[in-house]
Amino acid sequence: MKVNIAKNAGFCGGVKRAFMLVEKKFKNYKKKNPVFILGSLVHNENVMAVVEKWRIKKIKTLRSIKKSDTVIITAHGVSKQRIKSIKEREAIVFDTTCPNVSRVHRCVCGYAEKRFEIIIFGDKKHKEVMGINGWCGKNAKIIVTKNETKKLARQIVNSKRQRPLLVVSQTTQNIALFSEAVAALKKAAHSAGRTIKIVDTICRATSLRQAEASCISMKNDAVIVIGGKKSANTRQLWKIARNINKRVVWIDELNDRAKKEIKYLLREADTVGIVSGASTPKWDIDETVAYLKTL
Ligand code: SF4
Incomplete structure (x- = not known):
């Protein structure tokens, strides 16, 4: 089985940047003041599990935020009003909004x-x-x-x-x-x-991934799309792949169900293409590739 991985698989620049900023600052954070993140750093459960290990708590509202707490803004960005509200609470804004x-x-x-x-x-x-x-x-x-x-x-x-x-x-x-x-x-x-x-504000990482998803879907017998089920950009890749190739699965992690779907997908396939959303870490792709080698 030949496995063809999209060149632009793995974190996009904006997600990589956000992840690295948060890792650098909070992985070994010693201060006692709590650190919160407004929503998910990225729409990927595995990445969020890593973030939680750094004692960063996910919140949906600012209700519990107090003076000197830190609030991380994710790569998706927030409204002007949200930033103002955090500052009014005298909390610290740690902004990882993608440029x-x-x-x-x-x-x-x-x-x-x-x-x-x-x-x-x-x-x-x-x-x-x-x-x-x-x-x-x-x-x-x-x-x-x-x-x-x-x-x-x-x-x-x-x-x-x-x-x-x-x-x-x-x-x-x-x-x-x-x-x-x-x-x-x-x-x-x-x-x-x-x-x-x-003003065309679709980012380059998105356009490249979409073009690659088309190409990979045309050139391979089957396609695996890897990424969180809540990830908007992964959904777009899945739709593009599905329009071109009938043999496509979308997995968010390599659990037993995903393995079963992959096995079924790859019967009689000689080539498989892999595309991933902008919030999919490389370790998820490597894990899937390693599994494909066992088939
Ligand atoms: S996909 Fe989103 S986070 Fe990634 S580079 Fe583009 S705009 Fe930034």
Whole structure:
């Protein structure tokens, strides 16, 4: 069995950076003040198990935060208001927001100040999207499905408003779907005589992984996608692979169930491709490759 691993498998630059910053600061942290993390450092259970070993407690709200506690902001970033609330509690902000996400924050913030209406192409329940929306007064229109795009395009055509529009994307969205949405919104804006500015904020790590997922899915008999089930970018890779190759499994860890699925997937396969989400550690990929060698 030939195993072909995507060149860009493993942590993306932003996740690697966040993990290394947290490891460097907190792995051997001696101070008594508690350290919290707002959500998961990445959407990967194995990585979170490592983080918990460093006595970092995951929280969903700031309710329990007191003076001199530390609150880690994850690579997904948070709203402007969240950072303000941590500081108002006199706690310490340890910010690992990915620079690509911070760039989107600055972009929407700047254009909102210039009175643009902001449109975010992304999942409204995703942490990154909620964070971005929090940098433009929580007033952005958030779309991701074709229906949502159509509805918004109709509103643009029928609206009496003439404010210019800015379109950005969640950094891990599907490039092809973003382009389709942009085309529809541009058409609507032009017919309504409104200015529309498009800033493609899908990050390079995402575009490379998506292109590789297509390529690997075409060239191999079967494909294994490795990554957390809550990871948005892993889901995109899985969808891309599934559209091209019918023999695809998505595993978040190499447990008995995953092994069973892999065995079934690989019957009569001569080649298997491996792609991984941006939050999948290399050790998860190595473990799967080692298992494939035993088959
Ligand atoms: S996927 Fe891109 S934007 Fe998201 S953390 Fe990684 S490098 Fe940053």
